[in-house]
Amino acid sequence: MLTNRFILLLLTTMLLSAEVFAADFAIIVNRDNPVETLSKAEIKKIFLGTKTFWDNGDSIDVLLQNEGEPHQSFVHDILNKTPKQFQMYWKRELFSGTGIPPRRSPDDQSVKTAVAADPRMISYIATIHLDNSIKRIRLE
Numbered sequence: 001m002l003t004n005r006f007i008l009l010l011l012t013t014m015l016l017s018a019e020v021f022a023a024d025f026a027i028i029v030n031r032d033n034p035v036e037t038l039s040k041a042e043i044k045k046i047f048l049g050t051k052t053f054w055d056n057g058d059s060i061d062v063l064l065q066n067e068g069e070p071h072q073s074f075v076h077d078i079l080n081k082t083p084k085q086f087q088m089y090w091k092r093e094l095f096s097g098t099g100i101p102p103r104r105s106p107d108d109q110s111v112k113t114a115v116a117a118d119p120r121m122i123s124y125i126a127t128i129h130l131d132n133s134i135k136r137i138r139l140e
Helices: 002-022 040-047 069-077 083-096 108-117
Strands: 025-029 061-065 103-105 121-126
Touching: 025 069, 025 108, 040 061, 061 069, 061 108, 069 083, 069 121, 103 108, 108 121
Parallel strands: 061 103, 061 121
Antiparallel strands: 025 121
16 A cells, blocks of 8 residues: 555656656747747757748747756757757767857846847747746747
8 A cells, every 4th residue: 555655656746847847948039029839840940950940031040058957958858859969969960061050148148138139039948037028939
């Protein structure tokens, strides 16, 4: 009986942890960007450099965060990679001449400032730093 309770408690804790982990970051764009929702597959294409234009024809400017919790969560949950695998992906793209890695920014505040100033930019920040200066993209 004790074992069943322990297993139930462990499973509940794991589910709650996964839910919190998945909500550690938010995909953001400029408030003037008409995009409201994107699928996980579309976001993955954008951040891997295979989708480079918004539907209105504007180029997409991607901004990554330096290493940190939002970056780790984003890379794991959306790109299904480790931060090291993601870094190696962009090194291969650069050295093969097929892509230029996105710019990087040191923290949530600098990301928000950059996204708020550029209607073509997309990035991610910790959900606790969301505010009215930028727009959160809903995941389909």
